[in-house]
Amino acid sequence: MPSSKPSDATLRLIVESYQRLTGKPLIPVVPSDAVELRAALWEAPRAIVAHGTEADPIFFYGNRVALQWFEMTAEQFAQLPSRLSAEPMAQEARVKLLEKVTQQGYVDAYSGMRIAKSGRRFMITDTTVWNLLDEVGGYHGQAAVFIRGVD
Numbered sequence: 001m002p003s004s005k006p007s008d009a010t011l012r013l014i015v016e017s018y019q020r021l022t023g024k025p026l027i028p029v030v031p032s033d034a035v036e037l038r039a040a041l042w043e044a045p046r047a048i049v050a051h052g053t054e055a056d057p058i059f060f061y062g063n064r065v066a067l068q069w070f071e072m073t074a075e076q077f078a079q080l081p082s083r084l085s086a087e088p089m090a091q092e093a094r095v096k097l098l099e100k101v102t103q104q105g106y107v108d109a110y111s112g113m114r115i116a117k118s119g120r121r122f123m124i125t126d127t128t129v130w131n132l133l134d135e136v137g138g139y140h141g142q143a144a145v146f147i148r149g150v151d
Contacts, residue, residue, distance in 0.1 A: 005074075006050075006061050008034035011041055013132055014050055014061065014143050021106045021130050026145060047124070050132065050143035051082040057141060058082065069148055071117040087115050097129060101142055106130035111149060123149035 015037070018026040027044055031037045041048055047066035051057035062070065062077040070077060070085065086094045090113050101107050110127040127146035133139060 005038070008038070010050075010140075011037055011061070013134060013140060014041070014048070016135075017133050018106075018128075018130055018143070018145070020133070022108070022128065044145075046145050046147050048143065048145050049077075049082075049085075050141060052141040053139065056081045056083065059085075060141070061143075069116065069122060070114070071120070076117070085114050087113060087121065090114075098142060101129045101131060105133070110146075125149035 011034075015026050015030055018024070019030075026048070027040045029040070031040055042063050044063055044065065047069060048061070048063045049059055049066045050061040051059045059077050059080050059082050062072070062074065067074060067077055070080075072080070083091055083094065093112065097107060097110060097112075106128060107130075108128040110129060111123060111125040112127070113121055114124050115121055124146040125148070127144055129142060129144040131139060132141045132143055
């Protein structure tokens with residue numbers, strides 16, 4: 001597991017906001033225990049990432065699958081502006097997607113090209129991007145869950 005960790009409350013927000021907005025569970029069983037929740041997100045079979053609310057949002061979470069695909073450690077990923085996960089020519093489409101998420105709450109069935117630390121390109125598919133909203137509608141960033149498509 002990563003050594004630079006978001007808080008347990010933040011991880012719970014990722015799971016609960018997904019459920020509230022999409023009506024679907026992010027992980028099959030949401031443990032009440034914080035250690036078990038952390039492990040369930042880390043070991044999920046799909047990539048799960050989240051960024052904060054900075055002017056140029058920076059990732060604060062990537063699970064095991066996401067870190068493998070982006071070829072980064074948790075510490076490296078937690079310093080990456082999320083816009084740099086897409087190639088320069090794909091960043092405009094990514095911005096439009098995130099604007100739509102901000103307006104609608106979430107978007108699903110998105111696909112797009114991403115870039116790993118080594119420069120290797122890879123396709124993400126079956127992607128859902130959602131706003132990290134707490135119970136009273138407070139905005140805490142955005143998150144995404146996706147699988148890897150054919151490169």
